[in-house]
Amino acid sequence: xxNPISYKDNKIIILDQTKIPNDETYIEIDSIQRLYEAIKKxxxxxxxxxxIAAAYGIRLSSVLNINKNTDDYKKSxxxxxxxxxxxxxxxxxxxxxxxxxENIIKSHDDKFRIHESLVAxxxxxxxxxxxxxxxxxxxxxxxxxxxxxxHCNTGVLATGGIGTxxxxxxxxxxxxxxxxVYVGETRPLLQGARLTAFELASEGINVHVLPDSARAxxxxxxxxxIVITGADRIAMNGDTANKIxxxxxxxxxxxxxxxxxxxxxxxxxxxxxxxxSDIPIEQRAPExxxxxxxxxxxxxxxxxxxxxxxxxxxxxxxGIITEKGIILPPxxxxxxxxx
Ligand code: MRU
Numbered sequence: 001x002x003n004p005i006s007y008k009d010n011k012i013i014i015l016d017q018t019k020i021p022n023d024e025t026y027i028e029i030d031s032i033q034r035l036y037e038a039i040k041k042x043x044x045x046x047x048x049x050x051x052i053a054a055a056y057g058i059r060l061s062s063v064l065n066i067n068k069n070t071d072d073y074k075k076s077x078x079x080x081x082x083x084x085x086x087x088x089x090x091x092x093x094x095x096x097x098x099x100x101x102e103n104i105i106k107s108h109d110d111k112f113r114i115h116e117s118l119v120a121x122x123x124x125x126x127x128x129x130x131x132x133x134x135x136x137x138x139x140x141x142x143x144x145x146x147x148x149x150x151h152c153n154t155g156v157l158a159t160g161g162i163g164t165x166x167x168x169x170x171x172x173x174x175x176x177x178x179x180x181v182y183v184g185e186t187r188p189l190l191q192g193a194r195l196t197a198f199e200l201a202s203e204g205i206n207v208h209v210l211p212d213s214a215r216a217x218x219x220x221x222x223x224x225x226i227v228i229t230g231a232d233r234i235a236m237n238g239d240t241a242n243k244i245x246x247x248x249x250x251x252x253x254x255x256x257x258x259x260x261x262x263x264x265x266x267x268x269x270x271x272x273x274x275x276x277s278d279i280p281i282e283q284r285a286p287e288x289x290x291x292x293x294x295x296x297x298x299x300x301x302x303x304x305x306x307x308x309x310x311x312x313x314x315x316x317x318x319g320i321i322t323e324k325g326i327i328l329p330p331x332x333x334x335x336x337x338x339x
Contacts, residue, residue: 001156002199005044005052005124010063012056016043017157021198032061032080039087039094042189046158047232047268048127051093054084055123058101062115070111077105077114089280090241090309092233092270097123124160130265131161133323138168138228138263141321142177146225149182149215149253152243153195154230154263164263165228166199168321173205181205182222184212184245188288188306191243212245216252227253228321231264238314238331239276240264244307250316262312263321266339282308 002024004015012029018041019025027043029035035057038044044053058077065076081098088094104117142148148169155166162170172179181200186192193209200207210218218224227249233241240246240262253260273279286304320327324338 001162004046004049004157005056005160007056007059010060012053012060014038014044014053015157017045017195018043020157020194029060031064032057032083035060036083036087039084045191046153047091047093047230048131048159048164048265049157050088050091051097051267052124052127052160054094054097055101055121057084058098059118059121062118066111066115070109073111074105074114078102081105088282088308090232090282091268092273093267096267096270097121127160127265127267129161130267130323131159131163131167134164134263134265134321135162135167135171137323137326138165138261138321139171139175139177141226141259141261141326142168142172142179143225144177146172146177146179147182147222148172148179149219149224149227149249149258150196151184151192151229151246151249152186153191153199155196155199157195157199158230164230164265164321165261166196168228168263169200169205170203173203179205180222181207182218182224183207183209184215184249185209186243186245187212188292215245215249216255219252219256219258224253224256224258227258227260228263229261231262231268231320232309233273233279234262234264234269234320234335235273235275235279236269236271236332236335237275238317238320238327238329238335239273239279239311240314240317240320241276241279241281241309241311244310247310247312247316250312254316259318260312260316261319261321261326262317266322266324269335269339271339276311276313279311281310284308
């Protein structure tokens with residue numbers, strides 16, 4: 001399996017996901033500015049993986065600044081935290097990790113003690129193990145020969161392990177359940193067609209890519225059994241931000257009475273968000289839209305709207321599969337027992 005991120009010799013090594021599936025190119029990151037740019041360009045992406053990148057980023061920042069006096073060392077690290085927080089607004093994993101590192105920096109006076117604590121952070125290992133436990137819990141929902149619909153990419157390329165929704169799919173395949181997986185191409189950046197199809201096909205899993213706009217048709221035509229997607233941020237009432245297109249997938253699933261599940265580690269919950277109104281949605285550059293087949297329109301006054309995420313209201317979600325178990329409605333009451 002691919003390794004989307006590692007930390008070696010005081011460098012962060014990332015797989016450039018903008019080049020998948022055509023090339024497997026690794027980039028060595030040796031500054032926080034470069035990490036910030038890689039996150040913005042989606043060379044590294046996926047909510048849990050962004051949390052891991054943030055943890056390695058602050059570890060790198062500590063190495064780069066350790067020869068400064070303690071005051072300047074702390075100031076430099078806090079400045080890098082601010083920069084990384086400004087990269088992408090929706091995936092809360094990044095913010096949860098950076099808030100934690102900020103607390104470590106502010107609560108100690110000795111720079112070497114801070115450095116040790118930052119090096120000891122095990123965000124990557126913890127995420128890997130959470131993926132395995134999400135798969136343990138989620139696979140119980142998958143029947144033999146299941147037709148599973150998913151969206152975007154939630155696998156090895158989005159996490160520190162086998163993935164969230166895709167981790168469940170991998171596990172069901174390894175257990176001999178013979179899943180068939182249907183994934184929307186995920187316009188405009190094609191995470192479904194480029195990344196999910198690549199991951200699943202490489203493992204020998206039957207994967208079918210469809211236009212995002214074909215989801216309702218496919219749900220009916222193929223008799224989809226279950227929908228499972230990932231999450232970028234989950235509010236305390238269960239409202240869930242995920243890749244644009246997830247909300248209308250959930251509405252379609254409801255229409256056809258297909259169970260719609262979110263799979264996510266508890267690090268994707270935002271304790272400060274009581275509902276969807278507290279979740280910021282990233283708006284991305286219009287070029288991402290019109291560079292795919294619309295070049296002619298750029299000369300007109302056409303407006304392009306490019307939200308990267310949408311929010312699925314809790315009433316459309318059958319359950320939230322976490323490493324601690326499957327959370328069922330009513331979410332306001334049940335989520336606090338799990339996080
Ligand atoms: O813009 P991206 O590619 O970072 O969006 C990723 C998603 O929306 C994923 O579904 C989500 O981060 C969950 S990854 C386990």
